[in-house]
Amino acid sequence: MTEGFTDRVVRAVASTGPLCAGIDPSSELLDHWGLDDTPDGLRTFGLSCVEAFAGVVPVVKPQVAFFERMGSAGLAVLEEVLGACRAAGLLAIADAKRGDIGSTMAAYATAWLDPDSPLVADAMTAVAYLGLGALRPAFDLAAAGGKGVIVVVRSSNPEGRALQEARTVAPDGAATGPAVEDLLLDDIAACNRGGLAVAGTVGAVVGATRSPSAFDLSGLGGVILAPGVGAQGGTAEGTAALFAGCAPGTVLPSVSRSLLVAGPDVAALRQAAATECAVLGSALG
């Protein structure tokens, strides 16, 4: 039986503590590290992150946009970085936020979740503006390989609130249904309860700086990726309170810029990641 993505994350978190460390080679961070804003700079940055994080964090999250901005040469570097993650035993979430329908969605799933793809990761992030059902080809491919799809639901930025808090329309025509974000969480939980090849395939991005919505996150049945800790003001204690009922090891606070400024020294970055993991592990239990 294939081990589901959530179980793989829980197992990794048990040995290191809970943290998803971003790999974000933005122009600003490359400059901070004294690297050129070129594919060579991307490569040095990405491989240094993998070296620093291996063994001290359970999961890393390369931000695809920072590689894609250099076209095919940037994506070739991302292939190398993802390969280095596999070799180092780091679970990798490709932060791609892809979302489309039908055969197009299936093609995105192939790119990031097919074991034969050069870009294969352990999970990808996805966006459900076209409906959670439209992401089904990715869920199916992920489930078959014990991989995950983490759907952006409740983002940490203010501009998303009006859309994500909008109320769906009930059969009688009144806007008294669940909020968009709660509808998506309900649908994700339903996917995780049954209908996919393995349990725990579908996760959610839920900002660590937001107060709780109506949906009880303890029933999600998948991984919660929680951005907003660090640079955006979220704390370990606040994150622990928000996700108090969730199963141990299923909540991954996501930290990027505030951690990556500890580089370029690999030992210093490694120490910063280990400290962050310990602090979060202590708070989240």
Place this chain on the structure above:
Amino acid sequence: MTEGFTDRVVRAVASTGPLCAGIDPSSELLDHWGLDDTPDGLRTFGLSCVEAFAGVVPVVKPQVAFFERMGSAGLAVLEEVLGACRAAGLLAIADAKRGDIGSTMAAYATAWLDPDSPLVADAMTAVAYLGLGALRPAFDLAAAGGKGVIVVVRSSNPEGRALQEARTVAPDGAATGPAVEDLLLDDIAACNRGGLAVAGTVGAVVGATRSPSAFDLSGLGGVILAPGVGAQGGTAEGTAALFAGCAPGTVLPSVSRSLLVAGPDVAALRQAAATECAVLGSALG
């Protein structure tokens, strides 16, 4: 003064008729064309499309997912195809449906809209689940170069209805604000009326098979990309009725699979595209 994206589209449509021809090298279409499902197959497919469509359609839309599924090698082919579009005088919309926040969104904009990027196109599609305001870095970069960002608003697939028709919450807490899709259309129109370097930078994807929403599309001020004609059951007459009040040349019915099956013969594909353009031009006026 830089010519805005909408004006560029209107000028191109005036000489050929209104059609956005998809370049969708799916496994199925490569097989139909007798091509291998490899980067070489992608290249032959993409360059044949450009040869067939040059001069007979105003705009093409490469579907990024079908290139991305082959990783960096696939994206290198897309760079070639986009270069061939520029050389042929075809406006190209990169159908990427990217959406993120802050410096990440800026990085996606760099990939698809920066004149120095190997992937530069004339416009990109984007998704606003994180709020239309989060896409601002792309709008600004697009406006500076007379390029466009086309935001998915009202999709042609059924799974998106509940989210896109959800009602935003008014200041008094009642869900009596505009529907999500109408909120986005309002915000797009506001961007096009002012605040960006050139008018007509922001467009919308509005399915051709949907009945009208509350927003009056004649006031959008940008390009409308309308999928759903052909394979999904939309007709030229239905499309014309739905977008009757829109400025001439601003509505681009998007046709992909039902057109691309006319290949692999370039002359046959060219003839099919010219016929489709004439039929749509006659209906849309």
